[in-house]
Amino acid sequence: MSHEINFTPNTAGVTDPKGFFANGVSADIRRKGNDRLDTGIVFSKTPCAAAGVFTKNRVKAAPVLLCESVLSSSKAIHGIIANSGNANACTGEQGKIDAKAMADQAATACEVAANSFLVCSTGRIGDLLPMDRISPAIAKSGAGIVAGDTDGESFSNCILTSDTRKKTCTATFEVDGKTVTLAGSAKGAGMIQPNMATMLAFITTDIAAESAELKTLLSEAVKHTFNAITVDGDMSTNDTVLVLANGESGVALCDETREAFKEALFLICDNLADKIVADGERITKVVELLISGADTEAGAESIARCIGNSLLVKTSWFGNDPNWGRLMDALGYADSEFDPERIDISYGEVPALVSGTPIPENKPKWKEVVSAKRFTIHINMHAGEANYRLRASDLTEGYVDFNKSE
Amino acid sequence: MSHEINFTPNTAGVTDPKGFFANGVSADIRRKGNDRLDTGIVFSKTPCAAAGVFTKNRVKAAPVLLCESVLSSSKAIHGIIANSGNANACTGEQGKIDAKAMADQAATACEVAANSFLVCSTGRIGDLLPMDRISPAIAKSGAGIVAGDTDGESFSNCILTSDTRKKTCTATFEVDGKTVTLAGSAKGAGMIQPNMATMLAFITTDIAAESAELKTLLSEAVKHTFNAITVDGDMSTNDTVLVLANGESGVALCDETREAFKEALFLICDNLADKIVADGERITKVVELLISGADTEAGAESIARCIGNSLLVKTSWFGNDPNWGRLMDALGYADSEFDPERIDISYGEVPALVSGTPIPENKPKWKEVVSAKRFTIHINMHAGEANYRLRASDLTEGYVDFNKSE
Known part of the structure; x- marks a missing residue:
């Protein structure tokens, strides 16, 4: 029932x-x-x-x-x-x-x-x-x-x-x-x-x-x-x-x-x-990272956290910059097995990378997605069956200013 | 010879x-x-x-x-x-x-x-x-x-x-x-x-x-x-x-x-x-973290990296704030075994924490140390014999501004 x-x-x-x-x-x-x-x-x-x-x-x-x-x-x-x-x-x-x-x-x-x-x-x-x-x-x-x-x-x-x-x-x-x-x-x-x-x-x-x-x-x-x-x-x-x-x-x-x-x-x-x-300190965006096709759940989580905690990724979100190169760099040091040349990345529903190859003609659309207050990034690793979802914020000058002293 | x-x-x-x-x-x-x-x-x-x-x-x-x-x-x-x-x-x-x-x-x-x-x-x-x-x-x-x-x-x-x-x-x-x-x-x-x-x-x-x-x-x-x-x-x-x-x-x-x-x-x-x-991007300080008395070298390294990569620690350095509470929080999630109540922390040569107990009367001196462009933080874990040295920078509003778009 x-x-x-x-x-x-x-x-x-x-x-x-x-x-x-x-x-x-x-x-x-x-x-x-x-x-x-x-x-x-x-x-x-x-x-x-x-x-x-x-x-x-x-x-x-x-x-x-x-x-x-x-x-x-x-x-x-x-x-x-x-x-x-x-x-x-x-x-x-x-x-x-x-x-x-x-x-x-x-x-x-x-x-x-x-x-x-x-x-x-x-x-x-x-x-x-x-x-x-x-x-x-x-x-x-x-x-x-x-x-x-x-x-x-x-x-x-x-x-x-x-x-x-x-x-x-x-x-x-x-x-x-x-x-x-x-x-x-x-x-x-x-x-x-x-x-x-x-x-x-x-x-x-x-x-x-x-x-x-x-x-x-x-x-x-x-x-x-x-x-x-x-x-x-x-x-x-x-x-x-x-x-x-x-x-x-x-x-x-x-x-x-x-x-x-x-x-x-x-x-x-x-x-x-x-x-x-x-309501994170002085943040401006909430980004939902949806990792799929990872080798293990721990691997999927590691990928999501490497991305969601990367200062360079977070500052690019703050700047409305769909910088998928920084996503690739961050997932590259995750504790997960995969082939970089099989990865798909999309911003919202817009493909940015398919099988490791960028789709540069979509760039204006990625930019539009990343400019929103909330958006989703889908990353399919094509390395297994495991998924993980992480909600992350951007990193702003306001955060640094707010925390530089108590 | x-x-x-x-x-x-x-x-x-x-x-x-x-x-x-x-x-x-x-x-x-x-x-x-x-x-x-x-x-x-x-x-x-x-x-x-x-x-x-x-x-x-x-x-x-x-x-x-x-x-x-x-x-x-x-x-x-x-x-x-x-x-x-x-x-x-x-x-x-x-x-x-x-x-x-x-x-x-x-x-x-x-x-x-x-x-x-x-x-x-x-x-x-x-x-x-x-x-x-x-x-x-x-x-x-x-x-x-x-x-x-x-x-x-x-x-x-x-x-x-x-x-x-x-x-x-x-x-x-x-x-x-x-x-x-x-x-x-x-x-x-x-x-x-x-x-x-x-x-x-x-x-x-x-x-x-x-x-x-x-x-x-x-x-x-x-x-x-x-x-x-x-x-x-x-x-x-x-x-x-x-x-x-x-x-x-x-x-x-x-x-x-x-x-x-x-x-x-x-x-x-x-x-x-x-x-x-x-010469890190828009940084203002170089902080040498000297971890001693850790359980293992990997543990000492983990402690140093948790501190050296903590956004809250790095922003407090930027603000000349000797915030040892944030150091304790960051080392608490390191992959290392220790008793928090045995830890000594000093800024330069000035003790901030002895056996887990703060020395608040030294606060003006910690503040002076942290206000310099370069300083050292010594942390003795009293949990073993292992050491690690990490050189880290602060995190500034300038870093966020510089990296928000390429």
Whole structure:
């Protein structure tokens, strides 16, 4: 039995599934003296099954280590406490103490047991959290939740760093007259080439599920969405995707609903991943690289990443220059076996190279394709059956200017 | 017995060793209607032993394939014909025919046997060579050589693309009253992260040597010089280092002279590699990354390359920002085993991180170090005994502007 998925981008986000509350408040973490939202809670009174996928960076931030520990020891998760402006990474023992304090304070404020909160931080690496300002903010956020106030939008805003807009979406499907809802909120912007996770993404759902199955389905969805994007090739210390399932829809994840849930979860992850690339720091273009006919999937991925991370390729996109020579150079150092003289490349539907031979008369059309804000490059390696899709951005003078100092 | 090496940067280059002639002429390859030098010959009437190290890119330019073939079949090399402005890469069968024609025409012009010339091209990928303009230029260059004219400087200039200055150096040492000379000319600028070779570098010497031993010594020298630099992380289709040895010094490469020759060859390669980074496209800084105490040499190299190719690290250098958090993030995704809490980092001699703990009171001094045009970052992983040195550049808005279209 197939279920129709109803997908909506740019929603309130994590508060859409039944029984989830959230808000965002200001702790003035960046000490700018303004009221910019930077601290927030996602909460479910009904305890949730939960799963997470985290950065593979060997330098892991304290909240990542804490989440891994909580997820392995606790079966009843009530929420997530998150902050932006400070990553709590490379902060030694004090960083671990602070991450644990954030979880405990959030649990206390929301009147649930300790060890039921996950913690996520994002922002500058290497500074201790200003706990003197964060603790009262957590108390304020929790008090709002207990009072029944909820504001998905303020939560989705409080996790942003150099993002220019919030990133949310919601999917629903019907089972026997009951509605199952999944929703997500994410942040991205810089240090974006996730491995097994992305910057921060929070997904809530009111389906009833076991943590182990959630983990399996989340890992599958993440592989081809959050893990298949690049802005600048840098994998962060804090990359985290979390999913919380509280069961309040009255529908269980089972043989009948699994395909619909998988599809809805994929759509949520895919839309948030796309939004992260499209809002990459000062980028101007999103380029979908579709590699086909590669020797292996790892080879196809390597080709896509060599191209999507090549500075010369990315700067040529920025300049509306359909420079297929730079594509060929970049794929030539990928970890994949192929014959350069069999490769086909097309910009959108316009062939640029067929069997390694250029079609220069198409050049005006390539140029038109590359001048768009979004376009696709198809590369058929004719070396096997494997495919890979990577969404990449261009590289701009604005990116360099933005990142030359913090 | 040790021999003192006399090293001089910024010399005439490849014409310094006895019996080598060279010049550069204009074929107007870029069709700008100007007299920019773009085609040239290096020549020795005495046949040379020769060795080369080439790009590991799977997409190899036609002249790279030709050089590999000539070096494997010919024992008597008389010279090199080189051009800039067009890489003769991704040019199919016609590209191979053109590369062979360049070699044959150069041999004819210099009045030596066919199959005695090596060919190197550098410049734009994907366009056929304008042989109608290159052939007369080769004839002119060869006629000059036969007439005994020689001009190392014009040759060193004719191979440049986006380089802003020629790159040459010379080393000599004495053996029993005889002088052995080695000299090199190189070009670099963009698409610089060589693997087993660099863009183009030509080394001549008047020592007498076997090709096989030259190859061994060249490979060793290249590994820690041309192969240990990065500007933009892109490995080109044309990377080539060639050495020609004509024996005219009357000194042979043997047990007595090997150490001196190795040292001189290393100094030549090291100086040219440094010049290539320092003249990277619109870069402003050269940063020497010294990784020590890594688990393995491959691990140390991976750490250095993750840092040296991180866009966020490179932009922070451009902004004079001693952002050690970005260094920690980048080394965290290197392929190396270590404990983040044992790492020491210092900028120049100023500690920034000791056993994973920052020394914030030194920040003004880090800032001073990073503000210089050249500085060193020492990173001790405390995970083993392996070391690696990488020379990297910063990433600037000028680089993006320069490369956004060709």
